[in-house]
Amino acid sequence: MTKTLTFAFMDPPFESERTVTFFRLLDSALERRANVRIFAYEGAVALAFALQAAHGNAVHGRNSDEEAHPLTKDWIAALQQKAESYGLTFEWINCGLCVDERGVNEVIDGCGRGGPPDLWRYASNAFNTLTIGTR
Amino acid sequence: MKVLQVIDQAFRTTVEEQDDTILWLTQSMRGAGADLTVLLSGHGVHYAVQARRQPALVLGSWQQSEPAEIYRDIRRLVDAGVPVYAVRDDIEERGLQQSTVQAGVALIGRQKIADLYEQADQIWQW
Numbered sequence: 281m282t283k284t285l286t287f288a289f290m291d292p293p294f295e296s297e298r299t300v301t302f303f304r305l306l307d308s309a310l311e312r313r314a315n316v317r318i319f320a321y322e323g324a325v326a327l328a329f330a331l332q333a334a335h336g337n338a339v340h341g342r343n344s345d346e347e348a349h350p351l352t353k354d355w356i357a358a359l360q361q362k363a364e365s366y367g368l369t370f371e372w373i374n375c376g377l378c379v380d381e382r383g384v385n386e387v388i389d390g391c392g393r394g395g396p397p398d399l400w401r402y403a404s405n406a407f408n409t410l411t412i413g414t415r
Numbered sequence: 416m417k418v419l420q421v422i423d424q425a426f427r428t429t430v431e432e433q434d435d436t437i438l439w440l441t442q443s444m445r446g447a448g449a450d451l452t453v454l455l456s457g458h459g460v461h462y463a464v465q466a467r468r469q470p471a472l473v474l475g476s477w478q479q480s481e482p483a484e485i486y487r488d489i490r491r492l493v494d495a496g497v498p499v500y501a502v503r504d505d506i507e508e509r510g511l512q513q514s515t516v517q518a519g520v521a522l523i524g525r526q527k528i529a530d531l532y533e534q535a536d537q538i539w540q541w
Contacts, residue, residue: 289541290436296464322428322436363436403537404416413541414427 282368283407284315292323293332293352299324301354302412314368317406319399322324322414325374327352328391330383341401353388360390367391373398417450419535423457429483430472435462437541445495453492454531455501455520462489463501464514476529486517492497493519 287306290298309316320327333351336342356372363370373394379385387393403409420441428436441451455463465486471479492499504525506512516522523531532538 321440322432347494396440397447399440400444400447400449403418403539409418409537409539411539413424415424 281316282313284317284369284405285309286319286399286402286406286409288319288321288409288411289324289327290322290412291328292326296415298412298415299327303352303359304352305410306359310359310366310368310370313368314407315367316359317371317402318373318408319394319402320372320374321399322375322378323368323382325378326382328356328372328374328387329353330386330388343347346354356391358390371402372401374414380386416536417452417455417534418539419452419531420536421454421538421540422455422459422462423455424541425458425461427489429469429485430479432483433479433481434483434488434531435485438462438485438492439455441497442488442491442495445497452498452531452535453500454523454528455499456505456528458505458509460501460505460509460511463499463506463516463520464511465517467514489517489520494518502528 289302291302293299306318308317324391330353332345332351332353334351336344337347338414360370372391374387374391376395377383379393420437420529422437428479441453445451462485468484469482489499499520500523501520502525503522
C-alpha cells in the first residue's frame with residue numbers, strides 16, 4: 281500500500297539552503313513512491329507564488345534565458361508532474377493568513393489555501409510527518 | 416493521534432508575527448480538536464519563564480501596538496488542556512533557575528524526555 285508523507289515547512293524561496301534541502305526531500309519521497317502532502321507555513325507560502333520571474337545576470341554574462349534562474353514555483357510544478365507520472369498524489373496547501381500578510385495570493389495550479397486544521401488533517405492521515413521550522 | 420510539538424528555538428518571528436508561530440499553530444489546531452503536547456527544550460525554555468509582554472518595536476514614527484504575549488499564549492494552551500513541559504536541565508544551563516516557571520508548565524528532566532516521545536504517535540520538531 282502506498283504511504284503518504286506530510287511535510288510542514290516555513291522557509292521562503294531563495295535565501296536559505298534549507299529550502300533546497302526541503303525540495304530534495306520531496307523529490308526523494310516521490311522517488312520512493314510515497315504520496316506527498318505539504319503544508320506551507322509562514323515564508324514557505326511564497327514558494328508557490330505564480331508571479332516569480334527569472335532575470336538575466338550581467339555578472340554571469342548571461343541573459344534571462346541563458347541564466348535560467350531557478351524558481352521554486354517551477355520546482356513545485358516539476359514535482360507535481362513527477363507525482364502524476366508515478367501515479368502518486370502531490371498536494372500543497374498554503375496557510376492563508378501567511379499568504380495574506382505576504383501578498384502572495386497568486387499561486388500556481390495545484391496549490392491551495394487553508395489553515396492549521398489542514399495540517400492536522402494531512403498529518404492525521406499520513407504514515408508520518410516531517411516539520412521543518414524556520415531559524 | 417497524539418502529537419508532541421517540540422519547540423527548541425525562541426523569539427524567531429515573534430516581532431512581526433506578534434506571537435510564537437508554533438504556539439499559535441498549536442492553539443489553532445487545538446481549537447480544531449487536535450491532541451497535542453508541547454515540549455519546550457533548548458532555547459524554547461525561555462518561553463516557560465516569560466512574565467511580561469515583549470517590548471514594542473519602534474521604527475521612526477511607527478510603533479508596534481500589539482507585541483507578542485508569550486506568557487498569555489502559554490496560559491491559553493494550559494487552560495485548553497494542552498500539557499506543556501519544559502526541560503529542567505535546559506533551564507539550568509541558561510541560568511534561568513531563579514526565574515518563576517509559569518503556572519501549568521511542568522518541568523521534566525532530560526532523562527525523562529524519551530517517555531514523552533514514547534507517548535506520542537508523531538513528533539513534530541520545529
